[in-house]
Amino acid sequence: MALEFYNTLTREKQPFEPVVPGHVGIYMCGPTVYSDPHLGHARGPVVFDVLRNWLEHEGFVVRLVTNVTDVGHLVDDADDGEDKLARRAQIERLEPMEVAEKYFWAYFEAMAAMRVRRPSIVPRASGHIIEQQELTRELVARGFAYEKDGSVYFDVSAWDEYGSLSGRDPAHQIEGTRTLVRSEKDDPRDFALWKRAEGGHIMRWPSQWGDGFPGWHIECSAMSTKYLGDEFDIHGGGLDLVFPHHEAELAQARAAGKPFARVWLHWNMITLQGEKMAKSKGHFVTLAGLFEAYDPLVIRFHLLRSHYRSTSDFSEEGIRSSAQGLKRLRETYKALLAGASEAERDDRPFGEFRSRFAAAMNDDLNTPQAIAVLFDLAKAANKELEDGAAGAYRLGAAAVLEELLAGVLGVPLEEQDASAAGRVLDGAMELLLEERQRSRDRRDFARADTLRDRLAELGVNIEDTAEGSRWRLE
Incomplete structure (x- = not known):
């Protein structure tokens, strides 16, 4: 079957047609680097790493851009209050960029442990202030934004398409904050493109509106189009980002005359022992802590056993099951190689498994079904081994497991010595x-x-x- 994705924007599964044939541009919302990465930070990078692997396996040239938010993401995702990173800097008695560097490396070290490849480009919000200011000026010039006392806000009422991504009715929605809306806004739904820096605000840049800093949403609209063009293929993020973040991104870009992303992919949350993780309540676990107890590659394998659009639960029982399953696949692989001869490998018996694996991956990246195909392959291979499989068969089966499990799903078949x-x-x-x-x-x-x-x-x-x-x- 042809490659299809569930597009949040259209609310249906649809065939994938890249903007430029043979090339795929992907933007994934990355971390806000103000604390240690936790389990919730792992799912998106693992899923999009597999997406990248599969697209490359199918012959596409892929550019994956993942941003790092190191300014502008305010507490409670509101337009007012403290910058998350600036607040952490005060707590740790560090400069904001020291905090950003510390947790930037902590995040990518954790990703490397799970064999997540580095993105093609990793732009930081603080390094793209000019681009964010330029986009803000463009929106003001087009009549979709206004300045109030040194801050600039997007005028939701001026953009008829606002709400198209999330499905929310603009007439009945209030911008998703947990704090009171500032009176300087013309409309409670409006959101900040540029914020005035109060006297004690640490992170600030000069602008035509006075010293300030960018809003959270503007960075992704500016950086994605800078590196992928005004129209690109795939935009991804967690389901919790659909509103207000991605809704705002889409509105900003299209109001500025940019077609923006064609396909929007959103992964669901990870639960911990059946309950939603809540950092504010201490119900979460850092990746560094997890890695002390579990093999990072088992965690990766476990995450892929749930479809990215469904909830993935992390429990002792679940992770043990994943560890045992991965062990069985690895044992089959070792057994196949142990008796393999120097004969030329035979790939003919494995066409069905390749086709089924491809069908699963092309069906909205159905990794649980793809893994089930690999277990079926291992079962068939073990039966052949019992019957004294020839070396050519052994090499063929081992090669398919290596190609699909290690190459596409990113889980090595040999334990790292x-x-x-x-x-x-x-x-x-x-x-x-x-x-x-x-x-x-x-x-x-x-x-x-x-x-x-x-x-x-x-x-x-x-x-x-x-x-x-x-x-x-x-």
């Missing part, structure tokens, strides 16, 4: 040292020092020598 872990560490450290040297070459010594200090916290000592930087574990 110490030497493999060492090679990964060496490669990761080489990349980090190169990034640190680039910062020093740009005379961005604060960033270079932050990288060094962050590595020191992890037990890695950096020594700068005449021949270059070296590292060692303490």
Whole structure:
């Protein structure tokens, strides 16, 4: 079957047709880097990593852009109050960008542990102030935004399509905040594009409206179109972002004359022991804490056993089941290779499994069904092994498991041994040292020092020598 996705905008499953044939541009809303990443942060990156893998497997060239919010995301997602990152900086007695760097690396270290590949581009909100101001000016010029006392707001009443993504009736909705609406707004539904910086606000930039900072929603409209064009293929995020964040994004972009994203994909929440995670109530678990108890790749496999649009529950029983299932697949793979000969592999017996796997993935990225196909393949292979399967069959079955489980779903079939872990560490450290040297070459010594200090916290000592930087574990 042809590749189809459930599009939140159209509320139906529809065939996927890229803007540019053979190329796919994807924008995924990334983290707000003000605290340690938790289990809820894992699902989207894992799902979109698999989406990227599958598209590339099918021959597409993919550009995946994931933003990092390091300014403008206010407490309670409102237009008023403290910036989440600025508040954390005050609590930890750090500069805001120190907080951003600390949790930026914590997030991507956690993603790497689950074999989530780095996005093609990782733009930060603080590095795109100019683009956000330009988009704000365009909306004011077109009559879709207005300035009040140094702040600029989007005029919801001027945009007839507002509510098209979420399905909410603009006449009856109030912008989704938990705080009282400021009286300076013309309409309670209006949302901030640019906010006036009060006297004690740490993060601020000059603008034609006075010192301030961007609203939360404007960053994604500005950065997605900068790197993917005015019209691109897929925009993704958690279901909780449909309103107000994605609704606002869509309104801003289209009011500025940009077609924006064709397909909107939203993943559902993760529950913990059957209950919705709530950070405010302490009912959540950090990824670092999880990794002490569970293999990060088992967590990845577990997340893929639920369809991305359904709720995924994390429980002791569920994770044990996933661990046992992955173990069975790995044992089958090892058994296939153990008796394989040097004969040329035979792929002919596996056409049905490939077709069924492809049908599942093309059906709105149905990873649970795709995994079920792999279990069927393992069952058939084990029966052939009992009957004394030839080497060509063994190699063929092993190759299919490697291609689909490891290559597409991103779950290696061989458990990582110490030497493999060492090679990964060496490669990761080489990349980090190169990034640190680039910062020093740009005379961005604060960033270079932050990288060094962050590595020191992890037990890695950096020594700068005449021949270059070296590292060692303490």
